[in-house]
Amino acid sequence: xxxxxxxxxxxxxxxxxxxxxxxxxxxxxxxxxxxxxxxxxxxxxxxxxxxxxxxxxxxxxxxxxxxxxxxxxxxxxxxxxxxxxxxxxxxxxxxxxxxxxxxxxxxxxxxxxxxxxxxxxxxxxxxxxxxxxxxxxxxxxxxxxxx
Amino acid sequence: xxxxxxxxxxxxxxxxxxxxxxxxxxxxxxxxxxxxxxxxxxxxxxxxxxxxxxxxxxxxxxxxxxxxxxxxxxxxxxxxxxxxxxxxxxxxxxxxxxxxxxxxxxxxxxxxxxxxxxxxxxxxxxxxxxxxxxxxxxxxxxxxxxxxxxxxxxxxxxxxxxxxxxxxxxxxxxxxxxxxxxxxxxxxxxxxxxxxxxxxxxxxxxxxxxxxxxxxxxxxxxxxxxxxxxxxxxxxxxxxxxxxxxxxxxxxxxxxxxxxxxxxxxxxxxxxxxxxxxxxxxxxxxxxxxxxxxxxxxxxxxxxxxxxxxxxxxxxxxxxxxxxxxxxxxxxxxxxxxxxxxxxxxxxxxxxxxxxxxxxxxxxxxxxxxxxxxxxxxxxxxxxxxxx
Numbered sequence: 001x002x003x004x005x006x007x008x009x010x011x012x013x014x015x016x017x018x019x020x021x022x023x024x025x026x027x028x029x030x031x032x033x034x035x036x037x038x039x040x041x042x043x044x045x046x047x048x049x050x051x052x053x054x055x056x057x058x059x060x061x062x063x064x065x066x067x068x069x070x071x072x073x074x075x076x077x078x079x080x081x082x083x084x085x086x087x088x089x090x091x092x093x094x095x096x097x098x099x100x101x102x103x104x105x106x107x108x109x110x111x112x113x114x115x116x117x118x119x120x121x122x123x124x125x126x127x128x129x130x131x132x133x134x135x136x137x138x139x140x141x142x143x144x145x146x147x
Numbered sequence: 148x149x150x151x152x153x154x155x156x157x158x159x160x161x162x163x164x165x166x167x168x169x170x171x172x173x174x175x176x177x178x179x180x181x182x183x184x185x186x187x188x189x190x191x192x193x194x195x196x197x198x199x200x201x202x203x204x205x206x207x208x209x210x211x212x213x214x215x216x217x218x219x220x221x222x223x224x225x226x227x228x229x230x231x232x233x234x235x236x237x238x239x240x241x242x243x244x245x246x247x248x249x250x251x252x253x254x255x256x257x258x259x260x261x262x263x264x265x266x267x268x269x270x271x272x273x274x275x276x277x278x279x280x281x282x283x284x285x286x287x288x289x290x291x292x293x294x295x296x297x298x299x300x301x302x303x304x305x306x307x308x309x310x311x312x313x314x315x316x317x318x319x320x321x322x323x324x325x326x327x328x329x330x331x332x333x334x335x336x337x338x339x340x341x342x343x344x345x346x347x348x349x350x351x352x353x354x355x356x357x358x359x360x361x362x363x364x365x366x367x368x369x370x371x372x373x374x375x376x377x378x379x380x381x382x383x384x385x386x387x388x389x390x391x392x393x394x395x396x397x398x399x400x401x402x403x404x405x406x407x408x409x410x411x412x413x414x415x416x417x418x419x420x421x422x423x424x425x426x427x428x429x430x431x432x433x434x435x436x437x438x439x440x441x442x443x444x445x446x447x448x449x450x451x452x453x454x455x456x457x458x459x460x461x462x463x464x465x466x467x468x469x470x471x472x473x474x475x476x477x478x479x480x481x482x483x484x485x486x487x488x489x490x491x492x493x494x495x496x497x498x499x500x501x502x503x504x505x506x507x508x509x510x511x512x513x514x515x516x517x518x519x520x521x522x523x524x525x526x527x528x529x530x531x532x533x534x535x
Contacts, residue, residue, distance in 0.1 A: 016272025017290045024274070049283050049409065055400065074413065075306035077298060080352040081360075084292035085268045091292040095302055095408050103408055105288045105302065113355070118309045131272055135290045 069124030152238035156185025162492030173370030174254035186385030194249035225281030230496025232528035235394035254370030266294035281404035301354035311463030319347035329486025397421025419456030
């Protein structure tokens with residue numbers, strides 16, 4: 001697998017994301033290769049999952065902010081049975097805690113099942129989906145030992 | 148004196164993998180059985196409560212039962228998180244005077260007609276409506292290969308297991324204890340089929356390194372119903388009433404159902420801690436006053452996390468608490484004495500409530516001795532039930 005997790009041959013089979021109207025910005029950003037967070041334009045609190053109102057100051061002025069794409073693995077699992085739909089091999093599903101203090105569910109790529117660890121430093125990559133969209137995935141951060 | 152609510156009747160169908168009849172028929176049969184158990188005329192029902200995701204309609208069920216005039220209906224979101232919340236809301240409806248006799252039901256062909264354990268992948272991407280499910284799992288997990296409840300639960304649990312050194316083998320003790328209870332419960336799907344810890348360890352991985360097959364609840368067909376009314380009326384009913392001493396819900400900010408990844412401390416279950424605080428405050432009771440705990444056990448780690456949240460042991464101590472027969476009948480705190488959702492059947496948590504009622508009446512198959520108070524919990528809701 002490459003950093004972009006492009007299969008050696010054939011089209012991507014990963015399911016496309018589904019979303020609510022309030023998360024359109026996130027997936028549009030991913031399609032452009034940008035990991036965007038949602039930030040309150042007034043008090044600057046960053047929130048995930050996205051929402052139309054800030055829970056701290058109740059402003060409805062929302063803005064997007066480019067996230068660092070760096071974080072660490074907070075929790076990880078490998079779904080074995082039933083086999084996940086759209087994956088040739090069982091993926092490592094992980095909860096990633098980003099530097100900005102929010103958590104995202106994603107995949108850890110470029111690391112073996114025996115080598116994934118809680119606290120592992122990771123950075124964002126992008127993987128294609130079957131309908132020509134993309135999702136953010138995470139690889140061991142540069143300078144980190146590979147599995 | 149304030150009105151007190153009680154459980155006056157319980158009813159159910161058989162638990163199977165293929166009921167051979169409609170979900171509405173299961174709901175009607177279970178409801179009629181519960182009303183017969185209470186000795187209440189179905190025409191007198193004036194309240195109905197179920198889950199948002201139950202496949203049956205209130206009007207359809209009232210047409211079956213011949214309900215004269217419904218005064219109150221509501222549905223509760225969040226999948227199995229609705230189970231004990233039905234008792235809480237029925238009690239609130241009865242004590243407020245909104246209605247007098249509530250039938251709570253959950254009926255499903257969750258094996259023969261559809262299966263919660265299979266991957267959920269919408270046919271095409273785009274904007275979807277997920278209202279009433281209480282979970283962002285479809286939105287934020289599905290395209291990463293986390294497409295089943297087991298995968299969502301496991302991801303919410305691995306961090307906790309790593310923090311406290313909990314192994315999958317530790318989880319096995321829960322499954323072994325509950326299958327022991329199911330083995331002597333003729334109503335249980337796994338009647339006569341106990342397992343050993345080695346059976347658990349040899350069962351296949353569902354989600355590595357957290358859940359094996361024998362850590363997961365069943366997929367079941369069946370219906371369960373419960374009749375709630377005032378304690379005063381329940382005393383005139385046919386069966387021994389079970390008092391709802393306290394009931395509560397708790398949904399702290401950033402908590403969600405099963406894909407519970409966004410609250411501050413992943414080692415805790417804030418919703419169950421919130422329920423515990425409210426139940427103990429409202430009842431004046433403590434964990435030491437409970438002689439039975441019926442805990443929503445969709446997956447074994449749920450039992451560990453709730454034992455800690457309800458104060459039966461400290462943080463990270465549940466892996467030891469569940470060993471040595473402690474959670475079996477005869478142990479310090481019997482848990483899920485019907486076999487639970489793992490051993491008896493998966494009727495979305497409702498069959499764990501009816502077991503608490505049988506225990507408090509003294510009519511359970513695996514009867515706990517000297518029982519006064521039972522905790523029933525589904526994480527986001529709970530109740531303390533009593534025969535005292």
